[in-house]
Amino acid sequence: MTVSDLQRERLAYKRSRARRSTVVALLSTVAFAAVAYATVTGAPGWPRVRDSFFNVGVAWRTLPGVLEGLWLNLRVLLVCGVLILVLALGVAALRTLRGPVWFPVRALATAYVDLFRGMPLILTLYLVGFGLPALRLTGVPNDYVVLGGAALVLTYTAYVAEVFRAGIESVHPSQVAAARSLGLGPRRTLRLVVLPQAVRRVLPALLNDFVALQKDCGLISVLGAVDAVRAAQIEQARTFNFTPYVLAGLLFVLLAVPSARFADAMARRAERREGRR
Amino acid sequence: MRAPALILAVTALLAAACAPADQATPTPTRVDGVACTKDKLATLTPGKITFGTDQPVYQPWFVDDDPTNGKGFESAVAYAVAEELGYAKTDVVWTRVPFNAAIQPGKKSYDADINEFSITDERRQAVDFSAPYYDVDQVLITLKSSKAASVKTLAEVKKVKIGAQVGTTSFEAAKRLSPEQDVAVYNTNDDAKAALRAGQIDALVVDLPTAFYITSAELDDGQIVGQVPGGDGRPEQFGIVLDKGSPLTGCVSNAVESLRSKGTLAKLEQEWLSSAGNAPELK
Numbered sequence: 001m002t003v004s005d006l007q008r009e010r011l012a013y014k015r016s017r018a019r020r021s022t023v024v025a026l027l028s029t030v031a032f033a034a035v036a037y038a039t040v041t042g043a044p045g046w047p048r049v050r051d052s053f054f055n056v057g058v059a060w061r062t063l064p065g066v067l068e069g070l071w072l073n074l075r076v077l078l079v080c081g082v083l084i085l086v087l088a089l090g091v092a093a094l095r096t097l098r099g100p101v102w103f104p105v106r107a108l109a110t111a112y113v114d115l116f117r118g119m120p121l122i123l124t125l126y127l128v129g130f131g132l133p134a135l136r137l138t139g140v141p142n143d144y145v146v147l148g149g150a151a152l153v154l155t156y157t158a159y160v161a162e163v164f165r166a167g168i169e170s171v172h173p174s175q176v177a178a179a180r181s182l183g184l185g186p187r188r189t190l191r192l193v194v195l196p197q198a199v200r201r202v203l204p205a206l207l208n209d210f211v212a213l214q215k216d217c218g219l220i221s222v223l224g225a226v227d228a229v230r231a232a233q234i235e236q237a238r239t240f241n242f243t244p245y246v247l248a249g250l251l252f253v254l255l256a257v258p259s260a261r262f263a264d265a266m267a268r269r270a271e272r273r274e275g276r277r
Numbered sequence: 278m279r280a281p282a283l284i285l286a287v288t289a290l291l292a293a294a295c296a297p298a299d300q301a302t303p304t305p306t307r308v309d310g311v312a313c314t315k316d317k318l319a320t321l322t323p324g325k326i327t328f329g330t331d332q333p334v335y336q337p338w339f340v341d342d343d344p345t346n347g348k349g350f351e352s353a354v355a356y357a358v359a360e361e362l363g364y365a366k367t368d369v370v371w372t373r374v375p376f377n378a379a380i381q382p383g384k385k386s387y388d389a390d391i392n393e394f395s396i397t398d399e400r401r402q403a404v405d406f407s408a409p410y411y412d413v414d415q416v417l418i419t420l421k422s423s424k425a426a427s428v429k430t431l432a433e434v435k436k437v438k439i440g441a442q443v444g445t446t447s448f449e450a451a452k453r454l455s456p457e458q459d460v461a462v463y464n465t466n467d468d469a470k471a472a473l474r475a476g477q478i479d480a481l482v483v484d485l486p487t488a489f490y491i492t493s494a495e496l497d498d499g500q501i502v503g504q505v506p507g508g509d510g511r512p513e514q515f516g517i518v519l520d521k522g523s524p525l526t527g528c529v530s531n532a533v534e535s536l537r538s539k540g541t542l543a544k545l546e547q548e549w550l551s552s553a554g555n556a557p558e559l560k
Binding site: 045048049051052053126130131133134136142143144221222223224225226230233234236237238239240241242 | 376377380381382383397399400402403404440443444445448449459461462463464468469471472474475476477478521
């Protein structure tokens, strides 16, 4: 197909306008950055702030300790993450059971969610971490990482169970009716028809909780474990320099970026599958 | 040079003359060209001196978590320093400053912060320290029922699970023992005591006066294991923290030194830390 001169002219005009807006955006960004930079670095306290918060030498020296702490965060995150997904799905399934026979189970699941979603995580950590082993029962683990992980699982299972329940209840009853009419039993209906749709719908919320868990893993440090934030705090107390905190913060942000991109990709895939694109 | 000297002498005399009558005669000392008297010191509030300390604060450094009662070693030292600089007891103001806020680079909410801060060269990069007011030893404490109770040597200590409070030189001392298991780190000594009671750690490193207080008053079956050897042969010392480059540092240091030479520091130690005898050294 040949393009008319007029159309070619239109395209050239559009391109020139696009170039122009790119240049304007670039210039305004540079100008904004320059003003921000000058304001911050021109502040009278800037040299001390730079030395206290952005000290490259301190960052480099404290990096090994902080990384070692981050490794503990990662291991706790992965183990707890898997446990939470499995347990939360179980609790959500129990809460969505129909029929009067299941009332005690539903009530129990509801009570669990109410209790651990309402209880501040730090208190759960103290109660599980220092309270359980103080009972001196045989078989109760005494390791603070295990106990801290248990407290995280208790709290986050309650959050995530609610997310799953919202997803399950958002699937239209007609879907269940259709599945049942095809001859699927209640369990297979849940597994093959309801859950796949439910999980897709709540994926952004799930990843939100995952990133929150990523950061809260460090709270087990109140029980004695040395995670990335605690490692940074130890260095900060030794040197009276806050750079290790900035360093740990950056590492956590880097850790959260892949999760965010993964969530975006999954959301796009879901949109395509449902024919919205 | 004579004119400035004369002016200085006159101001010092005036300063002495202006001081209220109901207090000890202020020392007309000057450090780095600053007259160390109440009306010349550039404190946050003129005529008042603001001391900072954490919340809560513990025995035997403070009593009843109340720094204003003058009880406890550090509270007593603060009032003695203030008096040395010419402040009456009513001119001393206290403010609560968490550890991190005490050392941040911005504007300080205190003139001087007294809170068992150990003096290190590294920390001097960020804050000023006064002359040291106390030489401190670090000791290992445990429960009589713990396996750490029978430990006598440094070699045996390595087998013990040790804990300490974050940000303290007790934590550094715990690491110096190079135990086989990582040192457990707690927000406060209260958390560490909970972990000790729960059996999550076998022993806990604290400074000697705190050790005496914890083992005698707070733990039912507490016991001191022994003294942790010092780091590089130098004694560990507590200093009063001041803002980096504070005009008060010289005067506060001067006051501390003067209290030492008068024997006031020794007297206050005797009064508040007297139970802190000696603990056997781990070898």
